[in-house]
Amino acid sequence: MENVISMSYGNGGKKTSMIIEEMIIPALGNxxxxxxxxxxxxxxxxxxxxxxxxxxxxxxxxxxxxxxKLSVCGTVNDLLMCGSIPKYLSLSFILEEGFKIEDLKKIxxxxxxxxxxxxxxxxxxxxKVVDRGHGHGIYINTAGIGEKVKGINLGKKRIKIKDKVxxxxxxxxHGISILCARENLLESKIKSDCAPLNKIAYxxxxxxxEVKILRDPTRGGAxxxxxxxxxxxNFSIEIEEEKIPVDREVIGACELLGLDPLYxxxxxxxxxxVSPEVSDDIIKDLRNIGCNEASIIGExxxxxxxxxxxxxxxxxxxxxxxxTYDLLPRIC
Amino acid sequence: MENVISMSYGNGGKKTSMIIEEMIIPALGNxxxxxxxxxxxxxxxxxxxxxxxxxxxxxxxxxxxxxxKLSVCGTVNDLLMCGSIPKYLSLSFILEEGFKIEDLKKIxxxxxxxxxxxxxxxxxxxxKVVDRGHGHGIYINTAGIGEKVKGINLGKKRIKIKDKVxxxxxxxxHGISILCARENLLESKIKSDCAPLNKIAYxxxxxxxEVKILRDPTRGGAxxxxxxxxxxxNFSIEIEEEKIPVDREVIGACELLGLDPLYxxxxxxxxxxVSPEVSDDIIKDLRNIGCNEASIIGExxxxxxxxxxxxxxxxxxxxxxxxTYDLLPRIC
Numbered sequence: 001m002e003n004v005i006s007m008s009y010g011n012g013g014k015k016t017s018m019i020i021e022e023m024i025i026p027a028l029g030n031x032x033x034x035x036x037x038x039x040x041x042x043x044x045x046x047x048x049x050x051x052x053x054x055x056x057x058x059x060x061x062x063x064x065x066x067x068x069k070l071s072v073c074g075t076v077n078d079l080l081m082c083g084s085i086p087k088y089l090s091l092s093f094i095l096e097e098g099f100k101i102e103d104l105k106k107i108x109x110x111x112x113x114x115x116x117x118x119x120x121x122x123x124x125x126x127x128k129v130v131d132r133g134h135g136h137g138i139y140i141n142t143a144g145i146g147e148k149v150k151g152i153n154l155g156k157k158r159i160k161i162k163d164k165v166x167x168x169x170x171x172x173x174h175g176i177s178i179l180c181a182r183e184n185l186l187e188s189k190i191k192s193d194c195a196p197l198n199k200i201a202y203x204x205x206x207x208x209x210e211v212k213i214l215r216d217p218t219r220g221g222a223x224x225x226x227x228x229x230x231x232x233x234n235f236s237i238e239i240e241e242e243k244i245p246v247d248r249e250v251i252g253a254c255e256l257l258g259l260d261p262l263y264x265x266x267x268x269x270x271x272x273x274v275s276p277e278v279s280d281d282i283i284k285d286l287r288n289i290g291c292n293e294a295s296i297i298g299e300x301x302x303x304x305x306x307x308x309x310x311x312x313x314x315x316x317x318x319x320x321x322x323x324t325y326d327l328l329p330r331i332c
Numbered sequence: 333m334e335n336v337i338s339m340s341y342g343n344g345g346k347k348t349s350m351i352i353e354e355m356i357i358p359a360l361g362n363x364x365x366x367x368x369x370x371x372x373x374x375x376x377x378x379x380x381x382x383x384x385x386x387x388x389x390x391x392x393x394x395x396x397x398x399x400x401k402l403s404v405c406g407t408v409n410d411l412l413m414c415g416s417i418p419k420y421l422s423l424s425f426i427l428e429e430g431f432k433i434e435d436l437k438k439i440x441x442x443x444x445x446x447x448x449x450x451x452x453x454x455x456x457x458x459x460k461v462v463d464r465g466h467g468h469g470i471y472i473n474t475a476g477i478g479e480k481v482k483g484i485n486l487g488k489k490r491i492k493i494k495d496k497v498x499x500x501x502x503x504x505x506h507g508i509s510i511l512c513a514r515e516n517l518l519e520s521k522i523k524s525d526c527a528p529l530n531k532i533a534y535x536x537x538x539x540x541x542e543v544k545i546l547r548d549p550t551r552g553g554a555x556x557x558x559x560x561x562x563x564x565x566n567f568s569i570e571i572e573e574e575k576i577p578v579d580r581e582v583i584g585a586c587e588l589l590g591l592d593p594l595y596x597x598x599x600x601x602x603x604x605x606v607s608p609e610v611s612d613d614i615i616k617d618l619r620n621i622g623c624n625e626a627s628i629i630g631e632x633x634x635x636x637x638x639x640x641x642x643x644x645x646x647x648x649x650x651x652x653x654x655x656t657y658d659l660l661p662r663i664c
Contacts, residue, residue, distance in 0.1 A: 007658060007661045041415075082372075128388045220345045321346075326345065329342065
């Protein structure tokens with residue numbers, strides 16, 4: 001095998017087969033993927049969740065992960081946020097001519113490990129190659145299928161006044177780690193929080209109908225996610241700055257760079273809205289599985305203009321909107 | 333709205349919402365997509381097919397179609413080739429900074445028309461933006477879910493000696509049309525055959541267990557598809573050059589450019605292997621629905637070395653391998 005990807009690795013012929021047979025099947029193979037048909041035949045419970053994301057992150061290796069790990073986590077977590085158990089994943093590469101085969105191997109190995117951790121099988125895929133100058137090493141798309149959990153019914157329409165807003169851990173780590181890695185900024189110890197959220201989500205799933213909505217605050221950060229919850233609805237959400245966990249290093253980096261942690265992407269956290277009756281129990285359970293910073297950060301309030309309000313450390317109130325200008329492009 | 337895509341269209345915030353709410357939902361919206369969750373909840377029959385492809389074709393507008401039409405057809409056709417009825421599609425864009433919003437609108441409109449023709453609903457999606465010089469206008473990934481047709485069981489293991497090889501129409505049109513459009517070669521009338529294959533596949537599905545395997549010969553062309561059928565199996569396939577339908581213009585272009593139509597990509601044809609008992613009836617049915625060039629091009633032969641043999645016009649025999657060097661990169 002050569003050292004770098006050339007155009008003929010994308011022609012569907014011998015070299016495409018080499019990637020599949022020498023790199024993908026040995027690492028990711030299973031009875032469904034190994035059939036190498038135009039798609040995979042799967043048996044499911046019937047009620048399924050379906051989600052897809054493309055990943056264009058740069059650099060594709062970063063502290064705490066790489067584009068392979070991220071592309072599995074991203075779709076796995078979206079399936080969990082739909083109230084489903086992740087089962088099957090598709091994996092599509094867009095490789096740029098000149099991309100190192102060595103790097104592709106590392107990324108595939110990381111995909112293998114993350115898929116195992118998340119309990120998801122890669123069952124179908126695709127590889128395309130674009131000419132130099134029309135990519136950035138590697139882009140990945142994953143699509144996933146999950147089986148819906150009975151008794152979990154999530155949606156904005158189920159949110160009620162006085163429901164509590166839970167955040168499962170500190171925010172901002174993913175975005176800041178990428179920014180530091182990309183720009184060689186700061187001697188940073190900040191790692192991405194990129195992780196499959198199965199364990200955390202299953203802990204919350206146990207509360208059934210008391211769970212109203214789940215979302216992992218990736219692009220746009222926690223503020224954008226909360227704003228999406230209130231949009232078009234007859235309630236607002238008020239959160240308290242002092243309750244929001246942010247690592248000291250992230251606060252430092254944000255202050256230095258003029259960024260707001262509420263708008264920085266996360267890849268391993270959940271925002272959940274739940275009934276007030278179960279919120280303390282959920283926090284207790286989350287801490288028991290190691291989410292030491294899980295907190296109730298606010299609640300749904302009877303203020304009909306669909307706002308997200310931040311009660312600041314100084315006692316004032318600030319209205320949070322969705323992200324507009326983005327100081328951190330391509331963080332997922 | 334501005335005239336071109338800027339980085340902030342990919343940040344998951346206000347501008348990403350503009351693409352979704354002003355362009356995608358009005359064209360493609362339905363009760364599932366409009367919920368705009370992290371994924372879609374779907375009810376299926378349980379036994380499903382799952383397939384995904386990325387599309388990096390250039391130019392993204394070409395005679396007979398565009399990247400939008402192709403990205404729907406590609407996955408719809410893969411689902412059909414698995415013996416399933418296409419139901420649900422995900423749609424993920426990777427846009428390059430500077431891409432014309434006008435072109436994105438045209439592509440979305442084409443996606444709408446093709447999805448309607450194929451009877452598939454777009455239920456979830458994603459939009460990413462990469463900086464100038466790291467894309468080529470637009471790349472699209474689609475993933476699809478189909479419901480398996482009862483009584484259809486496809487696979488190489490079901491192929492038997494004397495089974496017939498059916499080709500549903502002329503080959504080479506897609507690849508040659510793209511090459512001519514890209515290089516401004518020839519004053520060509522050749523159009524891509526890009527089309528959803530539902531009607532043709534359903535006609536073949538009627539023959540149930542008599543249908544052994546289906547494949548649409550895209551990248552690598554008909555020769556590569558046939559070689560994939562025999563690989564690792566105890567039979568060979570012999571096809572006859574004179575039975576293979578190729579349009580006159582495609583033959584002309586291939587001769588001029590030194591290309592072999594058997595290795596040129598198609599996006600609207602099926603190669604089927606079927607029992608000899610039903611092969612003539614299938615051809616009759618296919619001609620009845622307008623596949624005037626549908627032909628039996630060869631058969632499975634008792635020659636155990638997994639070869640594809642071409643009986644040439646001059647009576648010789650040539651061994652066909654998979655595509656190796658590709659004179660036509662990025663044709664899908």
